[in-house]
Amino acid sequence: MGHWRSDRARGIFEWSPGIYRILGIPTDVRPSVELIRGRYHPDDVEKADFALAEAERTGVMPHTRLRWIRPDGKLIHIQSSAAQIGPTGIIGIMRDVTDEVETERMLIATRDQARSAERTKAELLAVMSHEIRSPLNGLINSIEALRRNPADAQRQPLLEGMGQAASTVMGVVDDMLDYARVESGRLVIESVNFDLKAVVRTTVDLYSGPAASKQLALETHGLDGDPVVVRGDSARVQQLLSNLIGNAIKFTETGRVDVSLSPTRSADDADFWMIIIRDSGQGIDQDMLGRIFSRSEQVDAARMRLQGATGLGLAISQQLAEAMGGSIAVSSELGKGTTFSIELPFKRVEGDGAAVVVSPTEPMRILLAEDNPINRRLMAGLLSREGHQVVAVEDGRKALGAISAQPFDLVLMDMQMPELDGISATRSIRALDPPASNTPILAISADSAPERRQIYFEAGIDSFLPKPIVSGQLLDMIAKMRPSKRAAGESGGDQFNRERLNLLVEQAGYEDAAVLMRMLLFDVSDRPQRIAAAVHAQVWEIAAAEAEALRTLLDSFGNFSMSRLLASISRQCTREECQPAVLNELLDQARALSAVLRTEFGAVGGPIAHAIDNVVETDFARNTKA
Numbered sequence: 001m002g003h004w005r006s007d008r009a010r011g012i013f014e015w016s017p018g019i020y021r022i023l024g025i026p027t028d029v030r031p032s033v034e035l036i037r038g039r040y041h042p043d044d045v046e047k048a049d050f051a052l053a054e055a056e057r058t059g060v061m062p063h064t065r066l067r068w069i070r071p072d073g074k075l076i077h078i079q080s081s082a083a084q085i086g087p088t089g090i091i092g093i094m095r096d097v098t099d100e101v102e103t104e105r106m107l108i109a110t111r112d113q114a115r116s117a118e119r120t121k122a123e124l125l126a127v128m129s130h131e132i133r134s135p136l137n138g139l140i141n142s143i144e145a146l147r148r149n150p151a152d153a154q155r156q157p158l159l160e161g162m163g164q165a166a167s168t169v170m171g172v173v174d175d176m177l178d179y180a181r182v183e184s185g186r187l188v189i190e191s192v193n194f195d196l197k198a199v200v201r202t203t204v205d206l207y208s209g210p211a212a213s214k215q216l217a218l219e220t221h222g223l224d225g226d227p228v229v230v231r232g233d234s235a236r237v238q239q240l241l242s243n244l245i246g247n248a249i250k251f252t253e254t255g256r257v258d259v260s261l262s263p264t265r266s267a268d269d270a271d272f273w274m275i276i277i278r279d280s281g282q283g284i285d286q287d288m289l290g291r292i293f294s295r296s297e298q299v300d301a302a303r304m305r306l307q308g309a310t311g312l313g314l315a316i317s318q319q320l321a322e323a324m325g326g327s328i329a330v331s332s333e334l335g336k337g338t339t340f341s342i343e344l345p346f347k348r349v350e351g352d353g354a355a356v357v358v359s360p361t362e363p364m365r366i367l368l369a370e371d372n373p374i375n376r377r378l379m380a381g382l383l384s385r386e387g388h389q390v391v392a393v394e395d396g397r398k399a400l401g402a403i404s405a406q407p408f409d410l411v412l413m414d415m416q417m418p419e420l421d422g423i424s425a426t427r428s429i430r431a432l433d434p435p436a437s438n439t440p441i442l443a444i445s446a447d448s449a450p451e452r453r454q455i456y457f458e459a460g461i462d463s464f465l466p467k468p469i470v471s472g473q474l475l476d477m478i479a480k481m482r483p484s485k486r487a488a489g490e491s492g493g494d495q496f497n498r499e500r501l502n503l504l505v506e507q508a509g510y511e512d513a514a515v516l517m518r519m520l521l522f523d524v525s526d527r528p529q530r531i532a533a534a535v536h537a538q539v540w541e542i543a544a545a546e547a548e549a550l551r552t553l554l555d556s557f558g559n560f561s562m563s564r565l566l567a568s569i570s571r572q573c574t575r576e577e578c579q580p581a582v583l584n585e586l587l588d589q590a591r592a593l594s595a596v597l598r599t600e601f602g603a604v605g606g607p608i609a610h611a612i613d614n615v616v617e618t619d620f621a622r623n624t625k626a
Contacts, residue, residue: 001018002017002019002021002022002094003016003019003091003094004082005089005090005091006052007086008033008056013030013031013032018094019094022094023039023078025071037049039068039070040067040068041066041068041069041075044066044067047064048064051064051080052090056090060083061080061083062081063081064079064080064081065077065078065079065097066078077098077101078096079094079095079097080093135165136165138161138165139162139169145158146158189236190233190235190453191231191232192231192234193231193349194229194230194234195228196230196273197222197227197228198227199237199238200259200275201220202476203237203242203245204218210246211249214252214253216254216255216256216257217255217256218249218256218257220259220260220261221260221261222260223261228273229349230347230348230349231346232324237324237344239316240317240320241259241275241342243314243316243317244317244340245277248281249279251279251281251282251338252282252337253282255337256280258276258278258279259275259277260278261274261275262276264343267345269347270345270346270348271345272343272345273344273345273346274343275341275343275344276340276342277339277340278338278339278340279339280336280337283333283334283335283337284338286332292314321344325344325345326345327342328340328341328342328343329341362482363388363389364389364409364478364482365388365389365409365410366383366390366410366412367391367403367411367439368383368392368412369398369399369411369412369417369422370392370394370412371414371417375469376392376394377392379412379469380392383478388478391406391408394418395418395581396417396419396420396421396422396424396581397419397425397581399413399420399425400420400425400428400565400582401585401588403429403436403439404432404436404561404565404585404589407436410478410482411439412442413426414445415443419581420579422443422445422456422459423455423456423459426441426443426459426461427572428568428579428582429460430460431567431569432565432568433567436564441460441461441462442463442464442478442481443456443461443464444469445466446466465477495560496558496596496600517597520553523553524554524562524590524594525590525594527546527550528550528586528590531547531569531586532586534546535573535583540576541573543569543573543578544569544570544573547566547567547570547573548566548570551563551570554593560593562589565586565589566586568582569582569586
């Protein structure tokens with residue numbers, strides 16, 4: 001801050017040292033009208049003259065902000081106020097308010113940006129509402145039409161319309177979820193090994209139907225030959241390609257859509273690949289090309305027509321490409337088509353990880369765990385039509401019980417289920433003895449956020465498919481996850497070793513054998529409740545020891561699913577965790593095994609059968625508190 005004095009009638013101008021410092025003028029320079037007017041910003045000269053004239057006329061100069069150009073070229077903002085002294089003199093003060101002005105400008109810009117964002121979100125919400133309402137209305141109308149039981153010839157178009165409407169709604173929801181992740185900075189890129197050619201080929205195949213319905217040629221180039229195994233995020237690559245291929249087909253009425261893959265360059269530990277999507281559609285105006293990736297224009301009408309649905313596809317595609325370390329470019333000419341070029345880096349996979357084994361299409365034994373009855377019935381039907389044997393259960397606890405009792409080639413596991421969810425069920429399966437613990441697990445879930453998928457993989461799943469399930473993708477994934485053929489003689493179910501019982505009778509006699517069998521029956525009835533009580537009391541060492549003791553006893557008399565479940569419980573207790581649903585399954589299996597053992601022992605006859613008849617029946621009610 002500084003002060004100044006002027007008397008224009010007498011030609012007197014005086015500055016304090018503070019004024020010289022603010023204005024950047026050497027102290028040996030005398031102020032003058034010419035100096036002062038020459039340093040004001042040209043657009044502020046008239047404003048300064050008016051303020052000084054008002055001070056002379058009224059005797060007061062209100063706070064006035066002006067721009068001043070210092071000799072070093074720096075533009076600053078000053079604020080002056082003054083009052084008249086004597087007939088023609090004026091005395092005033094001056095402050096450097098550059099920081100205040102910049103702060104105000106920043107606040108105003110932030111405010112305007114927030115208002116613009118709110119307007120954009122409101123407009124986007126309106127568009128979203130429209131985009132969801134339209135297919136939902138079609139879906140509701142189709143359902144009502146089907147309720148009237150139309151002729152068979154009319155059913156197929158209605159079902160196709162319902163499928164298309166459902167896909168449209170899911171597309172809108174997916175776009176919005178990805179948009180929310182992008183805006184919040186939660187876009188996570190995974191790193192797994194996959195066959196790049198297979199991902200591109202599978203994605204293109206998903207659009208063969210829409211292309212054929214418009215009589216468009218959909219062709220690929222560069223996908224023949226050996227697989228290209230790379231490390232990256234296959235799901236994001238597929239999403240990016242789906243956005244662009246879907247747009248190409250949507251806005252191409254005649255002609256073709258070509259998708260090509262080719263290597264471009266190499267870095268230290270990565271190879272760059274170029275994916276080109278070229279169509280012969282209507283093209284994009286040159287003025288629009290520079291704006292089609294901008295998220296700030298999602299609701300622009302022209303872009304909405306260009307992209308379809310929410311209009312977020314291209315903006316999200318650019319974000320995905322950049323998040324994977326790549327780039328995306330577009331070229332187009334009206335009436336001659338559009339070409340999108342995506343260059344992405346992928347880490348090289350060398351050694352055994354680069355080998356890709358193509359499995360034969362043999363039937364598999366598949367355990368399907370899905371709580372939704374409609375989804376369970378549809379997926380079971382799809383897999384059965386493909387020749388697979390399917391055991392379908394409605395919760396994770398029953399899935400654990402099933403895989404404990406019999407071998408499977410694959411588990412198809414929903415992640416959100418009652419009693420025992422998919423994550424807990426997966427952990428329990430991985431705690432079983434081989435080969436059950438090594439069974440491939442394909443997780444399915446509507447919650448496909450990367451952070452959730454990371455939790456699924458940490459629990460022990462082998463692969464993941466997001467809902468809604470596309471039948472082609474599901475079958476392809478199942479084929480890729482086919483395990484090696486089970487060893488001969490590997491079977492499931494409870495198998496009592498009758499030879500061991502006969503040997504025991506021969507060596508110990510009927511009376512001693514009866515006592516041992518009675519002890520075995522009592523342990524099968526009693527120990528599970530003791531295990532449950534120890535778990536509830538969190539006495540993990542005792543629970544694990546009881547489980548191991550009963551397991552060892554059972555293994556002496558045969559191959560039982562309860563033994564495999566006990567192995568899982570023992571390992572879980574070692575980690576100080578065990579779900580209540582797992583304990584409930586143990587109690588149910590104990591009841592079932594007791595019935596099996598009674599049948600087996602009863603077949604021997606004599607004193608053993610008599611001893612078993614005198615065993616007091618244990619109460620299997622689930623009151624397991626200590």
